[in-house]
Amino acid sequence: MKHKDWLVSTMAGLIIGLLFSITGITNSFNSVQSSNAISSSANAVAQMRSSDTKWSSLSAEGTTIWYTDKGTENVKMSVQINQPNKVKLQILQTDENGDLVFDYVWVTDGDKIYEQNNIKKTYTLYDVPAFARLSHADLVLTTPKEDTPSITRHPIAMLMPSPLADYIYPIGLSQRTGTYSLEANNQTLGRPVFVLDFMGDNASEHQKLEVDQSTGIIIKAQTFGEKDKLFEETTLTNILVDAENPIETFSTQPPDGFTYVPLEEFSRR
Amino acid sequence: MNKVFLQIRKTSVSFIVATIIAFLTTNIVWAATINYIKDGTSNVTGYYYTTNPCITGWTCQDGTAYWDYAGGSPRLAWIYWKPNYLSTALRPLYFAPFIPNNGTTSSFGAIYYKVSDGRSGGEVFFTPVNQTNWKGSYVNLGFVSNGSNISYVLVDPVSQCVPGYTCNGTLKVYYDWMRTSY
Numbered sequence: 001m002k003h004k005d006w007l008v009s010t011m012a013g014l015i016i017g018l019l020f021s022i023t024g025i026t027n028s029f030n031s032v033q034s035s036n037a038i039s040s041s042a043n044a045v046a047q048m049r050s051s052d053t054k055w056s057s058l059s060a061e062g063t064t065i066w067y068t069d070k071g072t073e074n075v076k077m078s079v080q081i082n083q084p085n086k087v088k089l090q091i092l093q094t095d096e097n098g099d100l101v102f103d104y105v106w107v108t109d110g111d112k113i114y115e116q117n118n119i120k121k122t123y124t125l126y127d128v129p130a131f132a133r134l135s136h137a138d139l140v141l142t143t144p145k146e147d148t149p150s151i152t153r154h155p156i157a158m159l160m161p162s163p164l165a166d167y168i169y170p171i172g173l174s175q176r177t178g179t180y181s182l183e184a185n186n187q188t189l190g191r192p193v194f195v196l197d198f199m200g201d202n203a204s205e206h207q208k209l210e211v212d213q214s215t216g217i218i219i220k221a222q223t224f225g226e227k228d229k230l231f232e233e234t235t236l237t238n239i240l241v242d243a244e245n246p247i248e249t250f251s252t253q254p255p256d257g258f259t260y261v262p263l264e265e266f267s268r269r
Numbered sequence: 270m271n272k273v274f275l276q277i278r279k280t281s282v283s284f285i286v287a288t289i290i291a292f293l294t295t296n297i298v299w300a301a302t303i304n305y306i307k308d309g310t311s312n313v314t315g316y317y318y319t320t321n322p323c324i325t326g327w328t329c330q331d332g333t334a335y336w337d338y339a340g341g342s343p344r345l346a347w348i349y350w351k352p353n354y355l356s357t358a359l360r361p362l363y364f365a366p367f368i369p370n371n372g373t374t375s376s377f378g379a380i381y382y383k384v385s386d387g388r389s390g391g392e393v394f395f396t397p398v399n400q401t402n403w404k405g406s407y408v409n410l411g412f413v414s415n416g417s418n419i420s421y422v423l424v425d426p427v428s429q430c431v432p433g434y435t436c437n438g439t440l441k442v443y444y445d446w447m448r449t450s451y
Contacts, residue, residue: 064433066434066435068435068437068439068440069439070437070439073435073437075433077433091432091433093432093433095437096437101430101436102430102432102433104432106432126393126394127392129384129392129394129411129414130361130392130412130413130414131361131411131412131414132394132411139409139411142361143363143409143450144303144363144450146303146407146448148407149407150363150365150406150407150408150409150448151403151406151407151408151409152409153408153409155411158396158409158410158411159394159395159396159397160397161381161397161431161432161433162432162433163399163433163434164433165397166399166402172402172408173402176402176403176406177405177406200370200404200405201370201405202370202372202405203372203373203374204370204371204372204373204374204404204405205374205401205402205404206374223376223401224374225374225375225376226373226374226375226376227374228374231376232376232435263393263395264393267381267383267395267427267429
């Protein structure tokens with residue numbers, strides 16, 4: 001071959017190599033080779049990553065207990081969801097003295113977001129932001145490429161004010177840097193679960209997660225704080241999957257006796 | 270035979286040139302859209318805080334970060350992130366704060382970030398973030414849908430308790446660089 005031909009071949013090789021590195025094709029080959037060693041925890045994380053595609057509706061109750069320096073705080077929640085964008089969330093929260101700090105309702109019908117403060121008898125109503133009208137996949141696709149990718153949570157989880165948000169939509173948690181280890185395959189509340197232990201990079205976070213094997217939803221989470229003491233425990237109960245909730249569940253109409261306040265004023269809790 | 274070979278070679282060269290252009294278009298252009306709102310640079314206004322040295326052993330951007338108690342003080346008017354530049358094209362403007370990593374399992378607080386496009390009746394939304402979950406990462410807050418022809422776009426941490434999270438004045442929240450696009 002002539003010099004030019006060698007040059008053309010070399011360029012082609014470089015470009016193809018570059019394309020492979022960009023598209024991650026070689027990574028796919030590598031991951032196939034090592035898949036036997038990590039298949040169990042990888043499967044569990046994959047379930048978390050694609051969780052929102054594995055169920056169409058959800059009804060559940062949840063509890064979160066916070067173990068703080070001042071005592072325990074209790075949160076009781078109920079949630080109804082019709083995918084992709086209808087959610088009703090109710091929260092009753094007491095502080096370490098047992099005093100009520102939140103009696104709160106958050107609803108979206110996919111077009112509006114409605115929030116209701118049952119203590120102050122106020123509510124607010126505003127448009128669902130444009131980003132939350134996208135699916136997670138579309139939101140990621142429209143995000144500019146970055147050297148170190150930002151974590152992109154599920155759009156509904158990005159708006160929903162509750163610890164349940166990232167457990168029901170665990171796609172954000174699946175993107176964290178750290179190590180997920182599969183500890184067991186168990187049954188919780190009659191549902192097969194993966195029991196995962198997560199340790200963040202530089203030992204920054206320690207969690208134990210029970211991931212529902214069929215839906216990828218995290219039905220129990222324990223977060224450990226300073227000196228690895230239990231800090232948060234969240235549990236989902238009375239889980240009903242794929243039984244569509246009545247549409248009136250997601251009404252954004254206030255009850256009688258409640259006063260409208262603009263979002264910014266409402267948010268000054 | 271030579272003619273056929275020459276044609277193949279020309280086609281190959283064309284393909285390669287096209288591939289290079291495609292690569293530059295899809296990567297270099299996108300890469301140029303990422304920016305960081307950080308202290309001490311000219312491309313930002315409003316990053317009003319007294320920078321604290323990053324504690325030894327922590328991962329912070331440029332070695333500084335700031336903290337306050339979650340929900341423990343009046344509205345944090347003294348800190349916000351505002352890009353000096355705005356898009357000249359109709360495209361979303363994204364924001365993603367960096368959450369420092371303190372290298373221990375001690376917990377951070379949960380806060381709301383308020384994102385607003387500054388127009389009367391324009392886009393405004395609140396994104397709750399449990400900072401414990403995202404240590405050492407940039408976490409996407411979403412976008413305002415039109416990053417152009419707007420007087421300003423602002424991200425403002427709001428000192429209020431997030432429903433469902435502990436908020437008894439003992440947990441801290443941390444502020445560092447904000448990644449944005451335009």
